Amino acid sequence: MSALEGLRARLPRPLDPLRSIKIKFGVVAVVTACTAILIVVWGYALGFRTRHTLPVGMLISLGVTQLIAHGMTSPLREMTAAARAMARGDYSRRVRATSRDEVGELATAFNTMAADLAEADRQRREFVANVSHELRTPISALHAVLENVADGVTPATPEVLESALEQTERLGRLVTQLLDLSRVDAGAAALDLAEFDVAAFVADVAAEAEAGHPGVRVDTDVPAGLRALADRDRLHQVLANLLDNAARHGPPGRPVAVTARPGGDGGLVLEVADEGPGIPPSERARVFERFSRGAGSYGGQVGARDGGTGLGLAIARWAVELHGGDIHVVDTARGCRIRVAIPADPAAAAEAGSGRV
Structure with missing residues (x-):
């Protein structure tokens, strides 16, 4: 942005407090008409004819209109310049959003979009x-x-x-x-719901995790006879990714624990816990975001023994939300514990919360 553009961007906008662009147009029309009338009246009082004062009044009215309307249109010009910069790959441009009308709301939405695009590009x-x-x-x-x-x-x-x-x-x-x-x-994939034995399911995934991470022991705690209704393949993705993260970030030689129990609504609750450094509270909201490799040392973050893309927990969240369930980090005194809750009727819950996926 040039110095001239920066100066123009800082110019006051007298109509910003008004909350409707229709009112602003009305104010501009009234000011224009009043200015022209005053020039004609003053010219007549000073002895000038109307054919002289009317053109002068119109020119002065246009000048006043330009000054007043500048603040109304400057956000649009700024958005145009910022959009051109984005087309060149520069997502740092922002629009001055001080107006309270529809243009101001558009400028605020534009800034939000620009920030989202910058984050997506990063x-x-x-x-x-x-x-x-x-x-x-x-x-x-x-x-x-x-x-x-x-x-x-x-x-x-x-x-x-x-x-x-x-x-x-x-x-x-x-x-x-x-x-x-x-x-x-x-987009959301279709669920292949079926009832299955949870103990056998957890044992299969735990065996795969132990085979993929030699030296890591997975301890399971599942009540006998516990059954659940879910998409077995999708739930396999969830548990496998959680175990993979726990195995990579837990201390060598220490076990990873998997527990399962009935949910309060008749669904299923799975928990995977390790004894690693855990996830700082400030990182817990971001750890399930794709490609997240923040300051924490979990879920594909910095500190993994063999690296990671930061995709595992993002995919796990997608599969859980596909069931209409919930996945989050649980407070624990040591290590990290992640809890997955699958509702008793995944199809109905997924349909009710389809906008979240």
């Missing part, structure tokens, strides 16, 4: 950097292993092949998360 850039890093690490390791085997430097022992397999599994997990993210962006 997340996009961070996401590209994170995914590039996540892809480069296993690809480089896999390339090194296969190159050594192909050159005969390293024999193709079971240990070497297992190392290569671990890297391909890591790549597979990343691709799966990106596909899940594409489903989130495409």
Whole structure:
């Protein structure tokens, strides 16, 4: 923004206190008419003819109208300039929103949109950097292993092949998360609801987590005979992502705990707890946002032992909200505990809260 544009942006706007643009137009019309009439009357009193005073009155009225209307139209000009800057990739421009009328509301909404676009652009850039890093690490390791085997430097022992397999599994997990993210962006998916045994379900997911994180033990506490109505695959996404985060951020050698119990409304409550550093209260609102890698050390945040894209908990929240449920961080004296609540009738709850997804 140039110095002249900055000066114009700071000029006073006398009509800003008025709450309706219709009233402002009325004021402009009245001031214009009164100015023209006064010039004609004063000119007649001074002995000038109407054919002389009327053009002068009209010109002065237009000048007064320009001064008054400048404040009405300047937000629109600022929005035009800011929109052009956004088209060039500059999301830092904001509009001076001091008016109380419809134009002022539009300016406020424009500033909110600009802030959202700036945040989305920041997340996009961070996401590209994170995914590039996540892809480069296993690809480089896999390339090194296969190159050594192909050159005969390293024999193709079971240990070497297992190392290569671990890297391909890591790549597979990343691709799966990106596909899940594409489903989130495409909108709410249909639920395949079915009743299943919760104890067997938790045991299966816990076994997968232990296989994917050697050295991590998952302790389960599920009442016998507990059953739930949900989309088993989606709920598998939720629990698997929570266990993955807990395993990566909990201290080595310490177990991760999974508990399940009936909900107060007849639904299902799942909790995953670890003994890691936990999530600071200031980060708990952001930890479920996609690509979130804030100051905290959980959910793909800084401090993970093997990195992360910050997608796991965002996908978990999407799958829970798809059921009309709730996921949040629970206060605990040690470590981190995340609670998932699935209602007794996920289809009805999801339909009632479809606007949240």
